[in-house]
Amino acid sequence: NAGVMQNPRHLVRRRGQEARLRCSPMKGHSHVYWYRQLPEEGLKFMVYLQKENIIDESGMPKERFSAEFPKEGPSILRIQQVVRGDSAAYFCASSPIRELETQYFGPGTRLLVL
Amino acid sequence: GDSVTQMEGPVTLSEEAFLTINCTYTATGYPSLFWYVQYPGEGLQLLLKATKADDKGSNKGFEATYRKETTSFHLEKGSVQVSDSAVYFCAPGGGGGSNYKLTFGKGTLLTVNP
Numbered sequence: 001n002a003g004v005m006q007n008p009r010h011l012v013r014r015r016g017q018e019a020r021l022r023c024s025p026m027k028g029h030s031h032v033y034w035y036r037q038l039p040e041e042g043l044k045f046m047v048y049l050q051k052e053n054i055i056d057e058s059g060m061p062k063e064r065f066s067a068e069f070p071k072e073g074p075s076i077l078r079i080q081q082v083v084r085g086d087s088a089a090y091f092c093a094s095s096p097i098r099e100l101e102t103q104y105f106g107p108g109t110r111l112l113v114l
Numbered sequence: 115g116d117s118v119t120q121m122e123g124p125v126t127l128s129e130e131a132f133l134t135i136n137c138t139y140t141a142t143g144y145p146s147l148f149w150y151v152q153y154p155g156e157g158l159q160l161l162l163k164a165t166k167a168d169d170k171g172s173n174k175g176f177e178a179t180y181r182k183e184t185t186s187f188h189l190e191k192g193s194v195q196v197s198d199s200a201v202y203f204c205a206p207g208g209g210g211g212s213n214y215k216l217t218f219g220k221g222t223l224l225t226v227n228p
Binding site for chain 1: 120
């Protein structure tokens with residue numbers, strides 16, 4: 001049973017470009033979470049999605065960031081017009097429907113903005 | 115959880131030494147409590163959890179007890195191994211209907227020397 005998969009593992013962007021981060025949850029999981037880890041800090045919750053629905057986006061920056069989890073395909077975290085402060089590790093997690101609080105994490109995408 | 119304070123690292127121990135990593139938190143209500151571990155180059159893995167007061171979570175020789183009175187969830191292991199070298203994160207859930215919203219500490223780097 002494959003775990004949570006994220007790609008790319010490393011992403012380099014120049015300021016002003018767009019970054020698209022992908023997350024495929026564990027098989028059978030329909031709940032996805034995104035977290036961000038800034039340098040020297042712990043992970044911070046960004047958004048919680050179910051298929052085709054955003055349930056809680058209270059941790060998402062108000063501008064330039066968006067997330068989706070379509071009916072088919074992976075969840076996408078999209079960052080438009082990236083700035084240097086967006087450089088961080090972005091982790092995706094998934095959980096089964098009956099155990100929302102038990103989250104299984106992917107290996108993360110390390111975004112570097114030049 | 116609203117916030118979590120975790121013992122600052124790094125922690126360096128010899129093999130077979132006793133390990134304690136302190137964790138205290140503030141939260142609304144009575145959240146579930148988690149310890150995650152991150153091995154070098156990998157994503158976070160759930161190590162153990164406790165869902166109510168006085169519960170003891172355990173896994174791989176690690177233990178932590180949910181202490182409601184002191185809002186603490188300290189991680190212990192009686193005899194560490196070199197393979198336990200990793201970063202450990204304490205993470206309370208959001209409590210109530212938001213237990214999926216994990217709040218992570220900054221992590222404690224543990225290095226175990228042979």
